[in-house]
Amino acid sequence: MTFISIIIPFSTEKRYLRDCLNSIGEEKIDDAEIILILNGVDDSVYEFLENYNNLNINTIQFDEEIGVAKARNTGLDNASGEYVYFIDADDYLNKNSLNKLYNAAKKTNADLINGERINTSFIRNRFNEELEKPHNKPLKKGKLNNMNYSIKLLVGTKTDKQELMSCLHCLIKKDKISNIRFDENKRFFTDYEFMINVLENINEFYGVEDAFYAKRLRDDPINITSLNQEIEADDFSLHFKQYFKIKELLNNKSDSKFEILNSEVTNTIFNFYYHIFSHKFLKNKDERWRNIYFDEICEISNDFNEFINWKSKYEIKALQNRNIKSFEKFVKTRFCYVDLKRILKDHWLFNVLLYNEIYNKNEVKDNKIIFISFGGKYYSDSPKYLYEYLYENYRDKFEFIWVINDKSTKIPGNPKKVKRFSLEYYKEVAESKYWVTNGRHPARLTKKHNQVIVSTWHGTPLKRLGLDIGDVYTKNPNIKKSYIEHGEEWDYLISSNKYTSNILKSCFAYPRDVLETGYPRNDILYNAGENQINQIKESLNLPNDKKIILYAPTWRDDEFYDSGSIKFTLKLELDKLKEAIGDKYFILVRTHYFIADKLDLSEYEGFALDVSRYEDIAELYLISDLLITDYSSVFFDFANLKRPILYYTYDLEKYESMLRGFYINIHKEVPGPLLFTTEEVIDSIKNIEAVKKEYSERYDEFYERFCSIDDGNASKRIVNEVWKNKLYFDN
Ligand code: C2G
Numbered sequence: 266m267t268f269i270s271i272i273i274p275f276s277t278e279k280r281y282l283r284d285c286l287n288s289i290g291e292e293k294i295d296d297a298e299i300i301l302i303l304n305g306v307d308d309s310v311y312e313f314l315e316n317y318n319n320l321n322i323n324t325i326q327f328d329e330e331i332g333v334a335k336a337r338n339t340g341l342d343n344a345s346g347e348y349v350y351f352i353d354a355d356d357y358l359n360k361n362s363l364n365k366l367y368n369a370a371k372k373t374n375a376d377l378i379n380g381e382r383i384n385t386s387f388i389r390n391r392f393n394e395e396l397e398k399p400h401n402k403p404l405k406k407g408k409l410n411n412m413n414y415s416i417k418l419l420v421g422t423k424t425d426k427q428e429l430m431s432c433l434h435c436l437i438k439k440d441k442i443s444n445i446r447f448d449e450n451k452r453f454f455t456d457y458e459f460m461i462n463v464l465e466n467i468n469e470f471y472g473v474e475d476a477f478y479a480k481r482l483r484d485d486p487i488n489i490t491s492l493n494q495e496i497e498a499d500d501f502s503l504h505f506k507q508y509f510k511i512k513e514l515l516n517n518k519s520d521s522k523f524e525i526l527n528s529e530v531t532n533t534i535f536n537f538y539y540h541i542f543s544h545k546f547l548k549n550k551d552e553r554w555r556n557i558y559f560d561e562i563c564e565i566s567n568d569f570n571e572f573i574n575w576k577s578k579y580e581i582k583a584l585q586n587r588n589i590k591s592f593e594k595f596v597k598t599r600f601c602y603v604d605l606k607r608i609l610k611d612h613w614l615f616n617v618l619l620y621n622e623i624y625n626k627n628e629v630k631d632n633k634i635i636f637i638s639f640g641g642k643y644y645s646d647s648p649k650y651l652y653e654y655l656y657e658n659y660r661d662k663f664e665f666i667w668v669i670n671d672k673s674t675k676i677p678g679n680p681k682k683v684k685r686f687s688l689e690y691y692k693e694v695a696e697s698k699y700w701v702t703n704g705r706h707p708a709r710l711t712k713k714h715n716q717v718i719v720s721t722w723h724g725t726p727l728k729r730l731g732l733d734i735g736d737v738y739t740k741n742p743n744i745k746k747s748y749i750e751h752g753e754e755w756d757y758l759i760s761s762n763k764y765t766s767n768i769l770k771s772c773f774a775y776p777r778d779v780l781e782t783g784y785p786r787n788d789i790l791y792n793a794g795e796n797q798i799n800q801i802k803e804s805l806n807l808p809n810d811k812k813i814i815l816y817a818p819t820w821r822d823d824e825f826y827d828s829g830s831i832k833f834t835l836k837l838e839l840d841k842l843k844e845a846i847g848d849k850y851f852i853l854v855r856t857h858y859f860i861a862d863k864l865d866l867s868e869y870e871g872f873a874l875d876v877s878r879y880e881d882i883a884e885l886y887l888i889s890d891l892l893i894t895d896y897s898s899v900f901f902d903f904a905n906l907k908r909p910i911l912y913y914t915y916d917l918e919k920y921e922s923m924l925r926g927f928y929i930n931i932h933k934e935v936p937g938p939l940l941f942t943t944e945e946v947i948d949s950i951k952n953i954e955a956v957k958k959e960y961s962e963r964y965d966e967f968y969e970r971f972c973s974i975d976d977g978n979a980s981k982r983i984v985n986e987v988w989k990n991k992l993y994f995d996n
Pocket residue numbers: 646722723724725726727728730816817818819820855856857858882896897898899
């Protein structure tokens with residue numbers, strides 16, 4: 266006999282459904298059935314479902330998208346369990362959460378048993394870790410009785426773009442709701458009406474603590490839009506309408522469960538008003554906010570009396586009197602107080618405040634260019650070479666600023682240097698007409714309509730990026746959103762070849778044409794003479810009688826410290842290398858700029874040197890006879906020199922399948938061997954001539970595909986395009 270019928274409407278991403286079904290599978294509930302409504306998806310889903318033969322899945326297929334209300338109703342019509350349970354295909358469960366509801370149902374025989382829903386951007390295994398953290402405070406029962414607690418969970422605490430009441434994560438006795446269905450005429454917000462009807466028929470509630478349902482915030486609004494994302498971000502009228510409708514439905518109901526529900530719904534909308542709406546109101550001055558939303562919130566504020574405290578007293582009074590001026594004044598004062606408290610705690614906020622309130626009102630200077638490379642850590646990469654070209658040729662036309670954290674860094678022409686996030690930095694960012702950057706800029710900077718961003722990016726991609734990544738394992742689960750926002754803001758985006766142009770367009774959803782000019786940072790690889798190479802070698806005190814190897818691995822998305830800095834463990838065994846090839850070779854070890862760990866190579870003096878803090882890796886390429894890397898984009902640049910490359914890919918399987926995946930077939934397309942142990946690396950170095958021969962054809966093809974645009978003139982091409990009006994008209 267089936268105890269639970271789990272109803273899942275499915276219309277989008279298989280990788281989300283995978284998490285959902287895996288989490289249900291791990292609950293190992295024998296007397297459960299899954300009714301999977303295939304809502305306008307193609308047949309490939311059947312092959313995918315073969316992985317779940319151990320689950321009792323009943324699929325019902327609709328060729329056209331039928332809407333979530335009809336899909337759930339179909340589930341209800343076909344359910345054979347004593348209880349029904351709704352979960353969405355893009356959501357998943359925390360460990361044992363369904364079991365906790367199941368056990369409570371067996372024990373109490375209540376009509377409705379539910380747990381807490383938590384919004385999250387994390388993938389499943391990271392969600393569990395996040396729950397442990399103190400800032401994610403689950404909703405505890407405390408002194409509440411079961412009915413109050415269960416209704417509180419039903420309504421939820423956070424209301425931003427979410428249904429005020431949800432049917433998700435509730436076990437509902439099926440025979441109590443045989444005549445209740447979702448309204449199929451509506452596309453959004455169908456839950457609350459359904460749930461109010463459900464509540465009409467039931468009396469026994471049981472809220473379970475620590476049974477969590479993860480409501481996934483989709484990570485890719487461009488390619489996979491959720492229902493909530495279809496709604497315009499700031500359409501608060503829709504949100505308020507839901508509230509008014511609930512109030513209307515509850516109007517004549519005097520039963521205590523409805524009284525509790527009434528109060529919970531108002532509490533939630535009050536919190537929403539207090540934390541989100543009022544803040545947005547200050548920022549938005551347009552008609553819609555001043556008239557429509559203001560009228561709506563004034564009306565709602567008449568229900569707020571029971572939640573007013575000393576901090577909100579005056580602003581609510583102003584709302585109730587429809588006095589917009591006085592309302593704004595009180596809300597402003599409240600947020601000033603909040604800001605002040607934050608500024609006292611985090612002093613950098615003071616700089617941001619000055620930027621927003623003062624500097625950003627300064628005039629933009631047409632001839633000012635601000636440059637930044639790797640977050641101000643180095644004077645390097647394409648911004649360096651663009652700067653040097655502009656400085657060499659047009660220094661009289663521009664005022665140059667460099668963002669550099671170590672102000673003692675030597676930069677030709679001695680431009681003004683500012684430390685990132687300093688007061689001067691914000692002032693210069695606000696005043697510069699052009700920002701030249703090789704990465705994403707901090708979200709707190711607002712580009713004005715008359716500012717121009719030239720993004721050079723920082724490498725031909727091998728690892729999947731932005732919107733092309735499947736599941737996000739990085740510290741920042743909102744990385745895809747950030748890519749879209751940056752793509753929208755960049756006026757110029759530079760690429761090294763056709764392959765990169767296509768990727769940049771898709772991973773950023775970049776709306777303009779990419780400038781396919783080659784990389785300024787590779788100009789030096791074609792232009793440097795013997796003298797320059799010797800100078801670099803000398804500056805590092807390198808032996809002249811040994812060949813130089815550069816080992817430059819990348820970082821791993823899943824290895825980071827809590828603070829957000831990245832870990833690195835050196836897996837190349839230097840002692841073995843030293844013993845085997847130390848007489849002929851010298852090795853430069855360079856970790857990625859994200860890596861926080863400092864290497865200690867003191868025991869390998871005379872054989873190895875840590876060059877992680879060396880400004881410009883292009884200069885290191887120039888002096889190296891051989892490159893060892895892994896999944897870093899460095900080999901695309903190094904290949905311009907046509908020197909041998911080895912890949913030390915000791916964690917390839919994990920990297921390829923779990924972390925990000927690659928754009929090219931690393932097994933077949935890279936111009937050197939994949940090596941998995943230090944011994945294999947040693948062997949290849951000892952037989953480097955044979956390796957070169959073996960890979961020579963592949964190397965030629967690779968060079969043609971990825972390096973053929975670079976020729977030492979990329980900076981010139983970009984300057985002529987970006988600053989063409991300025992340079993030609995001024996001449
Ligand atoms: N880099 C470096 N030293 C390393 C690794 C990288 O100096 N040990 C520099 C190189 O200029 C390289 C750039 O940082 O091209 C980007 O490094 P990747 O290892 O490719 O990794 P990531 O920063 O994730 O960038 O399109 C490229 C991607 O954005 C990857």
